[in-house]
Amino acid sequence: MSFKFEKLHIWKDAMSLGEEINLMADTFPKKEIYNLSSQIRRATDSIAxxxxxxxxxxxxxxxxxxxxxSIRSLAEVVTCLYKVKNRKYINDEIFKKKYDFCYKLMNMMIAYRNKFNS
Structure with a gap:
């Protein structure tokens, strides 16, 4: 037995992204705990x-x-990733890996959403 969403690849990928971002946000400076750390976590969780x-x-x-x-929350995550990179909390390699994953997820979500044209 399972919920419908548990079978969706986009949900599984969004869940994985949320956990990765959560771990990454743990490495940000303490001054970001109520700002960027919180914002990127909430935006990422909002996707799934x-x-x-x-x-x-x-x-x-x-x-x-x-x-x-969900797609708009993903755009928010990408913007947060740029802020994180610009503030030098992550390097270019980590940024690119997360950015590419987000881009792929966005395309999958758009394709899935297009199945529900009314």
């Missing part, structure tokens, strides 16, 4: 949360709406 919420007992337009929230 909205995918799951949209997949349960929702109409196609509602599911598209929640996937839209």
């Amino acid at each position: 949360l909205n995918i799951s919420e949209g997949s349960i007992l929702q109409s196609n337009p509602e599911q598209r709406r929640f996937l839209g929230y």
Whole structure:
């Protein structure tokens, strides 16, 4: 037995990204605990949360709406990643790895959302 969203690759990838970002945020300076650390964690968690919420007992337009929230949260994560890189909390290699993963996830989410055209 499982929930519908547990079978979705986009949900699984969003969950993985959330855990990776959470660990990465632990390495930021203490002064960022209520700012950038918190912001990137909340934005990343929001991706998987909205995918799951949209997949349960929702109409196609509602599911598209929640996937839209997830995509916007992903854009927020990417912006946070730029801030993290610019502040030198991560190196270019880590940035590129996370950025590429986010880009792939975004494309997968858009393709999945397009299945729910109303």
